[in-house]
Amino acid sequence: MLKDKPQHAVLINNNQWLEIEPQGLMLSAVINQLSLVESSIAVAVNNNIINKALWHEYVLADGDQINVFSAIAGG
Amino acid sequence: MDKHVKLSDQAFIQYSRQIMLKGWGEQGQLTLLNKHVAIVGCGGLGNVTATYLAGAGIGTLTLIDDDEVELSNLPRQFMFDHDSIENAKAFEVANRLQEQHPSLQLNQHAQRLTRDNTTSLLGNVDLILDCSDNMPTRYLINSFCVEQSVPLISASVANWHGQLLLVSPDSPEYGCYQCLFPQAPKEANSCKTLGVSGPMVGVLGSFQANAALRFLLNLPSDLNRQIHLVDGETFSMQPLNRQRNEQCPVCRQPN
Numbered sequence: 001m002l003k004d005k006p007q008h009a010v011l012i013n014n015n016q017w018l019e020i021e022p023q024g025l026m027l028s029a030v031i032n033q034l035s036l037v038e039s040s041i042a043v044a045v046n047n048n049i050i051n052k053a054l055w056h057e058y059v060l061a062d063g064d065q066i067n068v069f070s071a072i073a074g075g
Numbered sequence: 076m077d078k079h080v081k082l083s084d085q086a087f088i089q090y091s092r093q094i095m096l097k098g099w100g101e102q103g104q105l106t107l108l109n110k111h112v113a114i115v116g117c118g119g120l121g122n123v124t125a126t127y128l129a130g131a132g133i134g135t136l137t138l139i140d141d142d143e144v145e146l147s148n149l150p151r152q153f154m155f156d157h158d159s160i161e162n163a164k165a166f167e168v169a170n171r172l173q174e175q176h177p178s179l180q181l182n183q184h185a186q187r188l189t190r191d192n193t194t195s196l197l198g199n200v201d202l203i204l205d206c207s208d209n210m211p212t213r214y215l216i217n218s219f220c221v222e223q224s225v226p227l228i229s230a231s232v233a234n235w236h237g238q239l240l241l242v243s244p245d246s247p248e249y250g251c252y253q254c255l256f257p258q259a260p261k262e263a264n265s266c267k268t269l270g271v272s273g274p275m276v277g278v279l280g281s282f283q284a285n286a287a288l289r290f291l292l293n294l295p296s297d298l299n300r301q302i303h304l305v306d307g308e309t310f311s312m313q314p315l316n317r318q319r320n321e322q323c324p325v326c327r328q329p330n
């Protein structure tokens with residue numbers, strides 16, 4: 001179950017709130033914070049894929065929904 | 076093969092329930108009869124897509140897989156049984172389909188797709204379904220499709236999750252498979268490493284076959300500009316909007 005939203009936070013993969021500073025946070029910082037392997041992940045903010053080249057300039061706002069995932073190979 | 080220009084009475088009855096669908100009709104059925112689809116990977120997704128496409132009356136299927144049937148495939152690869160074990164999957168699927176659909180044209184190749192054989196195995200197809208189980212093959216199919224302007228419907232599944240997307244030569248602005256996934260994860264997200272729910276293979280394969288039919292019938296969908304994340308734990312599908320990655324080595328526009 002998803003917990004109540006903190007005052008300033010972004011939602012990760014529909015199941016976890018990550019608190020951010022009121023002035024916002026860089027997408028690349030969130031990815032660092034989640035200690036993800038950058039080279040193999042795809043990231044979407046509010047259902048739009050954000051290419052890796054833009055992660056360091058994309059400022060997240062309160063309530064943004066972030067999906068982080070990698071390629072599934074199985075068939 | 077000569078082009079089909081009219082449905083037989085028997086075919087009309089056989090396909091009547093789909094011919095009834097809006098946008099399908101007798102003309103759509105004839106369209107399918109004249110189409111050639113390649114299925115790369117004859118495992119879980121391949122079993123489902125081959126069954127539904129052959130059932131829907133596609134004219135020609137090309138099946139490619141270098142794997143043999145293993146005991147651990149049986150829970151979800153329903154075209155195989157204990158007698159199939161150690162037989163080539165591509166031949167097993169082809170034999171089963173030919174029994175069910177005597178007029179279906181089939182090309183089956185028990186070979187691994189490689190850079191050297193893509194053109195000979197995949198030339199002249201109208202659509203490729205990526206049903207493979209590994210990242211090198213997925214990247215190889217994607218580059219072939221982009222280079223040769225062949226539409227690609229990619230599905231994958233592992234654990235309780237799946238992914239589905241269409242890369243269409245008609246809408247390059249939404250990018251290709253490699254735009255989305257520039258690099259493979261160090262350890263592949265495969266059924267071998269993560270396990271898989273059999274019914275989720277059915278869900279992804281069914282959506283992939285449905286997407287193929289709608290694409291071939293020229294019926295509208297947003298799959299060419301989205302990737303769907305399919306979640307078998309929450310029973311949800313989440314469409315994410317794709318965009319071309321300007322750094323993509325596969326589909327980057329020459330300056």
Ligand SMILES: [Zn+2]
Pocket residue numbers: 250251252253254255320323324325326327
């Ligand atoms: Zn690309």
